[in-house]
Structures are given as C-alpha cells and as structure tokens.
Amino acid sequence: MTEDLMSDATAVSMAAPSSHQSVTTRDELVEQHLSLVRSVARRYRNRGCELEDIIQVGTIGLIKAIDRFNPDKGVPLAAFIIPYVTGEIRRYFRDYAWSMQVPRRLKELNASIAKAREEISCSDVGEATAQLIADRLNIGVAEVREGLAAANAYSTKSLEEVSGPTRRPLSETLGSADPALEMIDDVHALLTSIRKLSPFQRELLRLRFGGEMTQSQVAASLGLSQTRVSRILARTLAELRVYMSSDHRRWLPNGSGFSAGDEGGAPPSTPIR
Template identity: 45%
Template sequence: MTVIVDTAVETDAATSTDSAGELITAMAALPVGHPSRSQLRDRAIEAWLPLARHLSNRYANRGEPRDDLYQVAVMGLIKAVDRFEADRGVDFAGFAVPTVIGELKRHFRDKTWSVRVPRRLQELRLAITAANNALAHELGRSATVADIAAHLGISEDEVIEGLEGARAYNSTSLSTPISDSGTELGETLGGMDSGFEEAELRVALGPAMATLDEREQKIVSLRFYGNLTQSQIADQIGISQMHVSRLLTRALAKLRKQLGAAAI
C-alpha cells in the first residue's frame, strides 16, 4: 500500500515531532522508501541518545572503557529504531531498553573474555555473580558455594566449574613484574626440556645398535662415544680411513632407519 504525503504535511510533521516518542512514531508511520524517513530516523536516534548513555553507564567500572560501552549501546539503539513497529502496541522505550541491554550483555559475553570459554560457562558466570550479589544482601555475609547452588538450583560442582571458568575473564600479561628486582612473570615459565627427547632416543638407540654388525658397532662407539677421528679409528682397527668412512656412513644409515621406524 502506497502512502502519499504532500510537502505541507511533511513540513508540519517535521516541526511537530519535538519529543523523542513523537519522532519514532512519525518515522514508523512512513513506508521504508519514503524520502522523509531517513531524516526522521537520524533525528529519532539523536533524540534517544541519552537513553543509550544511561544504559551504558549501568555497565561502567567493569573493565571496559565508558566510550566503548556507549558505542555498543548506540548500536543497540540503532537496531531498536530500525526494528521498531508502532502497531505492535509497545511503546518505543519498552522495546529499546531490552534491545540495548541485550547488545551490552552480548558485548561482555563475546568481546571481553581473555580466553574463549563455552557460552554455557559465560552465562553461568553471570548467573553466579548475580546470585552472589543477591545472597550477600539477603544473608548479610558472603555466600558459600552451597548457598549459590541452592539459589540457582544447580549442583555445587557446577558452581565450582563456573567459578573456575570465570578466571578466563581476565588474564595477566607475561610482562607483569612479580618482584622488586624487576623479574617478569614470563621469566618464571619453563622452557622446552630436551632431556625428555634425549631419553627417548637413548631407549630406542639400544635396539637400533643391535642391528649393526660387530665392526660397525665398534666404529660408531669409537666415533661418538670415544670421540676419535676417522683416522684414529682406522689405525686402531687396522683398515684405511676411507673404509672407516664408508662403514660409518652405512652404519648411520641403518641407525636412522631403525630410529625412524621406532618413532613411527
């Protein structure tokens, strides 16, 4: 159905919609392609910005910059303006508030965790936090795990799981000083220990050496355990240095083959 609005009516509408609610109603009454809708939309968003500011301030002091939260709230407000349908019988504020709050909660759920955890744990953390605050006021003391479990109707193990998952919300930089001497957290972390790999190789080396004949075993032992040169080995065994080189190459090829098979 096409709605025709003459210039005089448009001018009257623009001047009479002074309140934020009237702006939304006037915009919603126009079809999507109407030339006046875009201007009314911008004015409606601007008129309702204080609501976005108010709702974003509810979530201040939770580790996120106020300006970032305000921007998220504005995005929620824009979605509310674009999706609002006046004929549903709900006033705009009643529609916009949960839309903006939903956007803010989604921001905290999806953007502020240092380590990604399942959504179930994220939502469980929020429920535990809310329950803890409510119980502290009700009981006049800090709530126990059992108190929270009973309040939420879940097991104590699930509460503990939620509390453990909450640790992923914030992380500590490896550059954080942990002592007066300037030692950083990253310096206390262990490095790669080659000893484990070397121990595995020693275990596999015994059976691999057993595949060599007696002379090959002796040459390998003199070269790598006795630290003799090929010339010294040749003099000790009574063969040429060139022959030692060929036997050593053949022995090492056998060992590599055996050790490779063991690794597989």
C-alpha cells in the same frame, strides 16, 4: 539496577519530545536517545572493556530498538530501548570480551552465578557461598565451582605487565622447569636397585664412581686383579640395569647376578680381601 535504568529512561523521555509526535527520522531518534545508551553503558564499565566500546555496542542495540519500535502498542520508546541496549551489551561481554574462549554454557553459567551472588549479598542471608548459589540456581555445587573457575578466563595479564614492589615484568618472576626434576624417578630407581646389591658390589661402585678411582686403583684397594674388577664391575652394572628395567627380570637363574664359578669360584657377594 532495572529501577535506576527506568528512572534514566523517564528523564530522557521528559527531556525530549516523544518520537511519534515530533521526531520523524531515524537519525534524530538515535541522536535523541544516545544519553540513555551512555547511562546503560556506564553500569558495565570496569569490566575489562573501554567505555567507548561499550557505548558503540549499546548504540547497535539502540538502532535495533528504533527499527522495531511500534508506537501503537503504547510502550514508551525509552522503556522499549533499555532491553535492547542491555541485551546487546551483555551479548558482547559474553561472546567477545573474554580473553580466552570458553564454552558458551560456562559463560552463561558465570553470568547467572554473578547475578545470584549479587542477590544473595543484598539479602540478609550472609556470604554468598557456593552452596547458597547452587540452591538459588537449582544446580549442583560442583557446577557452581566449574562456573567460578571459568571466570579466570575472562581476563588475563600480559607477561610484560610491570607489577609488585620490584616493578619487574611478570615474565621475569616466573619460574622455569628444572632439568634435574626429570632425573628424580631415575635416581630413586637407582638407589632402590643399589640396595639389592651385595655389600661387596656396593663397595665396588662406591670406589669406582663415588671415589672416582680407576679400575687399577680399585683392584689395588680390594686386593684383586684389574681383570677381575673389570669383569665384576661390568656384571654389577648389568645387574643394575635389570633391576631398573620395567619387568625386573632376573639376570641369572640363581638370582644373584653372578655364577658360582666366577673367577675362582667365589661369588662377589662375599667380600674378598
């Protein structure tokens, strides 16, 4: 790339008189070397920025080079301009062309990785793997991967951009959060807690909530009074809350959740018919 730029610089120098021989004004020098700026700018097109914007940035570098040029040092003006124009364009891409702001360190790392990848691709080494890039830059593989990941922030897509075979905006193809996902942990905890209940308690819950039966219908099905069904159900639900709590403390000292004298002395853990 540098050799190509030098060829362009030589062509420009041959096409116009030397600045310190016949061109005497700053405006004339700028106008004379704009073609060189365009030549450099074309090498940075297709990177997410308009070519005209890149040319304007490169022109700033051209003006800086002309202001600092000293013909007494024997360096051709065109060759002196190239580093200024290239540097100005690179700084623009580094500082302003990114869609999302990332640390400057990552921007510079990404540029170094891109250069190393190009050098490896032009050699006979083979594919530019993360390990090869790390060896060339004398950094760790993890740092290379960090720089590659940062490249995703360089350009973004609009949610209204139409793409794909359906030609639909990207916003219409994105999924949304399922409210039911928030219940997964609760459902899992509930199922685990239900397994700790006695068969009678599980049957009571099945009839009341699974079968959507009233307490009177549950009482008739189990051969119990509605009052007792209501009391056992309340205590069963209280026991479930304890199982699902963060500390999992026992509801009663005997660990069953029911007192031995509940309603006639028969614990509900024993099926009652």
